[in-house]
Amino acid sequence: MNTGxxxxxxxxxxxxxxLAAALPAAARxxxxxxxxxxxxxxxxxxxxxxxxxxxxxxxxxxxxxSAEDQFFVPVTVDATRxxxxxxxxxxxxxxxxxxxxxxxxxxxxAFIAFQIKVEQxxxxxxxxxxxxxxxxxxxTHVDAAGGGCSSPAMAHGQANWxxxxxxxxxxxxxxxxxxARMTVRMRHPMDTGLADGIPAFYLSDLEVSNGTGRPxxxxxxxxxxxxxxxxxxxxxxxxxxxxxxxxxxxTEANEFAYSLPVPDPKVAN
Amino acid sequence: xxxxxxxxxxxxxxxxxxTALSGVRAEGVTIDDIVKDQSTPADxxxxxxxxxxxxxxxxxxxxxxxxxxxTPAWAFSFGGEKQRGQENQPLIKDGVMYVTGSYSRMxxxxxxxxxxxxxxxxxxxxxxxxCxxxxxxxxxxxxxxVYFVTxxxxxxxxxxxxxxxxxxxxxxDYEAGYSATAAPLIVPSESHGPLxxxxxxxxxxxxxxxxxxxxxxxxxxxxxxxxxEGHMGTLNGKESTMTGTKNESWPGDMWKNGGGAxxxxxxxxxxxxxxxxxxxxxxxxxSHLRPGDNKWTSSRIAIDPxxxxxxxxxxxxxxxxxxFDGVNEFVSFxxxxxxxxxxxxxxxxxNGFFYVxxxxxxxxxxxxxxxxxxxxxxxxxxxxxxxxxxxxxPGDPAEAADGKKGKSIFAVPSFLGGKNWxxxxxxxxxxxxxxxxxxxxxxxxxxxxxxxxxxxxxGAGFTIKPIFxxxxxxxxxxxxxxxxxxxxYKNKAPLWGGVLTTAGGLVFTGTPEGYLMAFDDETGDVLWxxxxxxxxxxxxxxxxxxxxxxxxxxxxxxxAVPLWGGEVAKAVKDINxxxxxxxxxxxxxxxxx
Numbered sequence: 001m002n003t004g005x006x007x008x009x010x011x012x013x014x015x016x017x018x019l020a021a022a023l024p025a026a027a028r029x030x031x032x033x034x035x036x037x038x039x040x041x042x043x044x045x046x047x048x049x050x051x052x053x054x055x056x057x058x059x060x061x062x063x064x065x066s067a068e069d070q071f072f073v074p075v076t077v078d079a080t081r082x083x084x085x086x087x088x089x090x091x092x093x094x095x096x097x098x099x100x101x102x103x104x105x106x107x108x109x110a111f112i113a114f115q116i117k118v119e120q121x122x123x124x125x126x127x128x129x130x131x132x133x134x135x136x137x138x139x140t141h142v143d144a145a146g147g148g149c150s151s152p153a154m155a156h157g158q159a160n161w162x163x164x165x166x167x168x169x170x171x172x173x174x175x176x177x178x179x180a181r182m183t184v185r186m187r188h189p190m191d192t193g194l195a196d197g198i199p200a201f202y203l204s205d206l207e208v209s210n211g212t213g214r215p216x217x218x219x220x221x222x223x224x225x226x227x228x229x230x231x232x233x234x235x236x237x238x239x240x241x242x243x244x245x246x247x248x249x250x251t252e253a254n255e256f257a258y259s260l261p262v263p264d265p266k267v268a269n
Numbered sequence: 270x271x272x273x274x275x276x277x278x279x280x281x282x283x284x285x286x287x288t289a290l291s292g293v294r295a296e297g298v299t300i301d302d303i304v305k306d307q308s309t310p311a312d313x314x315x316x317x318x319x320x321x322x323x324x325x326x327x328x329x330x331x332x333x334x335x336x337x338x339x340t341p342a343w344a345f346s347f348g349g350e351k352q353r354g355q356e357n358q359p360l361i362k363d364g365v366m367y368v369t370g371s372y373s374r375m376x377x378x379x380x381x382x383x384x385x386x387x388x389x390x391x392x393x394x395x396x397x398x399x400c401x402x403x404x405x406x407x408x409x410x411x412x413x414x415v416y417f418v419t420x421x422x423x424x425x426x427x428x429x430x431x432x433x434x435x436x437x438x439x440x441x442d443y444e445a446g447y448s449a450t451a452a453p454l455i456v457p458s459e460s461h462g463p464l465x466x467x468x469x470x471x472x473x474x475x476x477x478x479x480x481x482x483x484x485x486x487x488x489x490x491x492x493x494x495x496x497x498e499g500h501m502g503t504l505n506g507k508e509s510t511m512t513g514t515k516n517e518s519w520p521g522d523m524w525k526n527g528g529g530a531x532x533x534x535x536x537x538x539x540x541x542x543x544x545x546x547x548x549x550x551x552x553x554x555x556s557h558l559r560p561g562d563n564k565w566t567s568s569r570i571a572i573d574p575x576x577x578x579x580x581x582x583x584x585x586x587x588x589x590x591x592x593f594d595g596v597n598e599f600v601s602f603x604x605x606x607x608x609x610x611x612x613x614x615x616x617x618x619x620n621g622f623f624y625v626x627x628x629x630x631x632x633x634x635x636x637x638x639x640x641x642x643x644x645x646x647x648x649x650x651x652x653x654x655x656x657x658x659x660x661x662x663p664g665d666p667a668e669a670a671d672g673k674k675g676k677s678i679f680a681v682p683s684f685l686g687g688k689n690w691x692x693x694x695x696x697x698x699x700x701x702x703x704x705x706x707x708x709x710x711x712x713x714x715x716x717x718x719x720x721x722x723x724x725x726x727x728g729a730g731f732t733i734k735p736i737f738x739x740x741x742x743x744x745x746x747x748x749x750x751x752x753x754x755x756x757x758y759k760n761k762a763p764l765w766g767g768v769l770t771t772a773g774g775l776v777f778t779g780t781p782e783g784y785l786m787a788f789d790d791e792t793g794d795v796l797w798x799x800x801x802x803x804x805x806x807x808x809x810x811x812x813x814x815x816x817x818x819x820x821x822x823x824x825x826x827x828x829a830v831p832l833w834g835g836e837v838a839k840a841v842k843d844i845n846x847x848x849x850x851x852x853x854x855x856x857x858x859x860x861x862x
């Protein structure tokens with residue numbers, strides 16, 4: 001019996017040591033969630049690696065209080081009042097696949113709008129990471145009837161849906177002299193893999209550059225983004241920028257490219 | 270494109286940090302590993318256990334005395350409701366098994382525990398046209414990528430660590446009937462570096478058989494070689510040469526939809542530096558519509574990987590009228606005959622004859638029947654050409670009173686062949702080939718038909734019948750030097766799985782009844798068997814792991830037999846579907862005897 005206990009104690013000691021070694025430094029303090037989501041601790045651990053976490057009202061998440069259509073819940077994330085944002089991670093806590101997207105505004109405002117599918121009532125949150133590594137978190141609660149992630153896409157009602165895959169509609173406006181607002185929509189079923197017999201198949205990467213190859217913004221996209229994803233971004237452009245290039249790729253390595261003209265600053269919108 | 274370079278840079282950075290953490294350099298599979306696969310039993314990095322396709326392992330830990338102790342170690346279910354034929358062969362590298370399944374799926378599985386690492390499901394479009402079940406025959410691996418082909422006639426490169434798609438390219442137009450199921454072949458070349466080589470499927474839809482070679486890093490085409498006379502090949506994006514001479518062996522425009530699908534992929538011989546591809550049936554099946562030899566259908570062709578040029582061709586069934594779809598694998602081996610070593614290759618054709626050719630130039634050496642009661646030919650002449658039995662060709666519908674249905678005949682073998690897709694094995698220990706064959710015949714008649722894109726292009730009706738009461742399947746040991754059949758194992762249901770043989774004196778194959786079986790390579794005695802719970806139509810492999818010898822096979826009934834098998838289907842109607850990898854090992858403590 002003695003030996004047995006010793007082994008267990010030694011085992012526990014090794015476990016503690018190895019756990020400590022795996023952590024970068026002291027365990028971080030994860031603040032309590034003002035939205036009181038039961039998934040918050042898990043979300044923080046899985047998707048907000050390293051860096052301290054603060055809840056910050058400068059990260060605004062706008063979404064309907066109640067989802068009229070659980071397949072297309074509009075979400076706007078505006079962190080433009082927070083300086084130095086390098087990445088925005090969007091999460092829907094109670095979705096079967098919680099990670100919605102990660103947005104890197106390389107040379108763009110910390111602003112992104114899109115639509116998501118929700119499987120049930122959930123907190124939708126955005127974590128904006130600043131250059132110092134700190135996650136600034138904001139969020140809101142969306143009530144929903146459910147089923148948005150596990151129903152087949154509308155596209156599959158038509159046998160030839162693949163023929164229009166990646167078809168793009170986009171437009172750009174000048175908001176100010178240096179900032180543009182662009183909306184891009186690409187045809188894609190955004191299959192989550194949760195509908196019966198339909199494997200996951202979704203647009204996974206989108207990048208915007210300024211026409212001469214300089215990257216302005218990029219998005220890692222995941223399953224919860226709605227069918228035919230539509231993104232609104234605010235890239236920073238110069239007066240001489242005449243074109244924005246959008247390049248995207250899906251999980252089957254299909255590649256889509258689209259160029260859109262930027263209006264001349266001298267001509268009023 | 271910029272996005273791609275960004276993605277590659279990210280992947281590179283991730284790889285760098287992963288290796289920095291683990292302290293192990295990720296080496297991946299080199300082209301040398303593939304060429305020498307047969308002599309490195311700790312892994313299986315090619316379809317056929319070496320590019321020659323001998324399916325011979327030098328391992329002898331597991332032998333005739335101790336095979337009775339072969340024990341299940343783990344089983345891995347493919348899951349889902351998509352349980353159809355599992356005709357594939359697993360690959361194993363660095364403790365990971367890569368295995369493909371029905372409906373264009375692939376898994377990476379821990380080869381020691383059976384734990385899943387990742388799963389990839391191809392998103393197939395509606396309207397794919399696979400002729401003979403939704404099967405896949407296996408993957409290829411090179412560097413940090415694994416490759417396989419999908420039912421919508423695409424080839425996909427996946428990250429071996431994550432299963433994420435790196436690139437995906439079109440082999441053919443699925444709406445015109447193109448499909449793909451064979452394991453890709455990776456070969457060395459001096460001019461282009463390693464190439465990934467694929468065939469195509471769709472011989473029932475009037476497609477044109479073709480061989481394509483690509484850059485494995487990017488998926489870009491290096492060369493293409495259509496196998497039907499009259500079509501142009503390409504090299505480095507430009508037209509290269511025409512295959513043969515237009516209309517030399519085809520009348521009118523029939524060559525344009527002439528078939529010859531290269532649906533079983535190919536083998537490669539490092540000695541001759543040639544790719545060997547089999548080519549399928551001419552289209553349509555009704556041979557009266559296409560007088561002539563119809564080259565290169567129902568043939569073996571040798572292709573130079575540097576240029577994509579055909580170095581030689583050998584047609585097993587010229588002017589095929591029975592769907593003797595001669596794609597069967599051409600296995601290189603060195604034959605001892607009359608005190609000389611002959612650089613030979615052998616193939617067990619759909620038409621029921623076992624051919625031995627000189628693999629350097631395609632010269633005919635011998636052909637002997639490996640199934641009984643062949644009716645369509647009286648034999649094979651000294652040049653390798655069949656001596657046809659003219660009465661045994663389905664009659665011309667144009668000569669029928671109503672012009673709609675030609676005279677029906679009973680031919681042996683059936684269109685499913687003396688041997689179908691399931692690969693043979695060659696033992697370097699016994700110098701014998703082990704051939705999974707089937708004894709059956711068919712009623713077949715011809716009908717008029719015209720080509721229509723995406724529609725079946727047969728012009729024939731048929732029904733298959735057994736020719737013996739007690740068996741259809743027949744595993745045979747054949748001496749290639751004499752054609753003599755040394756032993757035979759009879760199986761009630763048709764055999765549809767591949768064969769493996771080892772230096773330990775064993776021959777493995779699976780049966781539709783569900784048994785993985787081990788035979789004595791010299792006598793054919795059954796030494797061990799295990800019921801996997803569903804029919805086996807896959808190809809077993811063996812490898813060494815942690816000092817123990819392992820054997821794995823994928824079980825899951827399906828393939829062409831239940832879809833096309835006529836009266837034969839009755840004999841297999843009680844076999845249930847499945848989809849499971851079974852891994853067995855000989856535990857160390859039981860290896861002694």
